[in-house]
Amino acid sequence: MNQFVTPNAKTVTAVNPATGDVLGEALQTPEDQYASIFRQARQAQKVWAKQSFAQRRTHLVKMRNYIRDHAGDLARLISDSNGKTRMDALITEVLPCQLACDWYGKHAAKVLAPERRGPSSLLWIGKRSEVRYEPLGVVGIISPWNYPLSIPFGEILMGLMAGNAIVLKVAAATPLVGEAIEDIIAAGELPDGLFSHIIGSGGKVSTAMFQHGIDKLFFTGSVPTGKQLMAQAAETLTPVSLELGGKDPMIVLKDADLERAANGAAWAGYQNAGQSCGGVERIYVDESVYDRFVTLLAERTKILRHGVPNDECSVDVGSMTTANQRLTVEKQLAEAVDSGATIVAQSKGPEHGEGHFHPATLVTGVNHSMTLMREETFGPIMPVMPFRTEDEAIELANDSPMALTASIWTRNTRHGKALADRVKGGVVAINDHLYTHAMSDVPWGGPGESGIGRTHGPEGLKEMTKTKVVNWDWLRAKRNLWWYPQDRESYDAIRQALHLVAPKSTMDFLKSVVRVLPTMIRKMYF
Structure with a gap:
């Protein structure tokens, strides 16, 4: 790991979004050191790529143990930096990182092992092939503030186990979590220069990544920024993996367990103050159970404890992370109410004060002409609509350019699986929502404006590699039939x-x- 410190470097101030308290400062990485960072990364990667998967795994085990031993401190830092509750930080960030160390450490060798392939036709009877998954080289990661630890750390692990060097840029709102990642990596005792964390302007860092020839960029963030980075990457033909927006639907069928559905909606919609690209953003409920479901969800919304997160875990919903995001949520809600929507229930909590609080809010009377139902909200707002037929529910659920996740709630799992074939989404869960991001063994990502490529699972590991085919002929002939000289006899054959x-x-x-x-x-x- 490299830390670049200059006495006169500018600093970034980290602030607790729930209280306004200053948490500390992080030194910005001087721009004149960028070239050295990428040069050292490339040198270190050449050495790292020669290590076996078993050797690489030993470093992940050390990181896993560090996370285990510092879980409470990490959860507190994430909570204070992002505004989410201690429980949210522990269950959606710290625990998945520990599990990821185990899974990638144990399974990368098998997933990335060379694959032998025989002839695909009698015409190639003498040909044999081996498909190899080689390291990309230097991988750039630009990560968001909503999951400042678990999103980048999983990608770091995938990149390392695939044999790459990593250059990380975390969100400006959560710089101290980036420094915590440095501590975890340091515990792994990696070769010098293999991992670097750059603190600075997102635009300048991304430009530096492309200028200094990163071999692939992994970005998680907004759709507009993802499109800008993709256009920028096109200038150097740098491949990208983009995990972007989500406007994720939840479909509640008439045979659903409404208690479970309401409980699941409350967690997947309000967790992290609604700032989850894979969380519930739209709910469609069969009209025969609509009133009952709304009543149940309203009850759960009203009793949520909303406030400043604390070590006693006496708060269910914390603050939002940035003022701009809170204003976006407030604007969408106000527009919906002006257009006829009704606020059915809200959690009670502190006024804005120094924190970026927005109550968990249940809304009915919505339709797809409203921004609230069309654009990503990324806040603790849950709009609910009734539907008459399953065909109508599917049509409504698919009426979005984003398709990261979705969920179907029914007691008939077989029927739920059948409907999942018709729902757009990178993940479609039955009777649950959101949690698969914590599962290292399955891919994460979605089509359309939800992005390009996949992270996590075998698919994510292979995204960290370049494919090479090695082909040979065991027949040992002097020439192939179609080689020179060409004649009629060869043509007829x-x-x-x-x-x-x-x-x-x-x-x-x-x-x-x-x-x-x-x-x-x-x-x-x-």
Whole structure:
């Protein structure tokens, strides 16, 4: 790990969004050190790539143990930096990171092992291939403030186990969590220069990443910023993996367990003050159970304890992370109410004061003409609509350019799985929502404006590699049939070979063998 410190460097101030208290300062990385960071990363990666998967795993075990031993401190720092509750920080950030150390450490060798492939046709009878997954080189990661530890750390682990060097840029709102990641990596005792954390302007850092030739960029954030980075990456043909927006629907069927559905909606919609790209943003409920569901969810919304997170875990919903995001949420809600929506229930908590608080809010009377139902809200607002038929529910759920996650709630799992085929989404859960981001063994990401590529799971590991095919011929012929000199006899043999691949009958196949083999043997070996 590299830390770059200059006495006169500018600093970034970290503030607790729930209280306004200053948490500390982090030194910005001087821009004149960027070139050195990328140069050292590339040098260190060449050495790291030669280590076996077992050797790389030993470093992850040390990181895992550090996370285990400092779980409480990490949860508190994340909570204070982001505004989420201690429980949210522990269960959605710290625990997934420890689990990720285990899974990637144990499974990377198998996932990224070379794959032997035999001939795909009789025409390639002598050919053999091996598909290899080689390290990319230097991977850039730009991460968000809503999950400042678990999002970048999982990608760091995938990159390291695949044999890459990592250059990380965390969100400006949570710089101290970036420094905590440095501490975790330091506990892993990686080679110098293999991991670096740059603190600075997002635009300047991303530009530096492309200018200094990173081999791939992993970005998590907004759709507009993702599009800007993709355009910037096009100038150098740098591949990107983008995890962007979510406007995730929840469909409640008439046979659903309404108690579970209401409990699940409350958690997946209000958790992290609604600042989860994979959280519930829209709910569609069968009209026959609509009133009952709204009553249940309203009860759960009203009793939520809303306030400043604390070590006693006496708060269910904390503050939002930034003032701008809170204003976005307030604007969407106000527009919906002006257009006829009704606020059914809200949690009670402190006034704004020094914190970026917004109450958990349940809204009915909404429709798809409202911004609240079309654009990502990223806040603790839950709009609910009734539907008459399942076809209507599917149509409403799919009426969005974003398709990160979705959920279907029903007692009939088989029916839920069948409906999942018709719902757009990178993840469609049955009777649950959001939690799969913590599962290291399954991919995360979605189509459309939810992004490009996948992280997590075998798919995420392979995103951290470049594919190479090594091909050879065990027949050891002097020449291939189609090599020079070309003549009519070779041409006719290849024409007959088409019947070997797609014979009209068994007799046609046998005739083709008789016509092709003698020419092949004569032309290739004599």
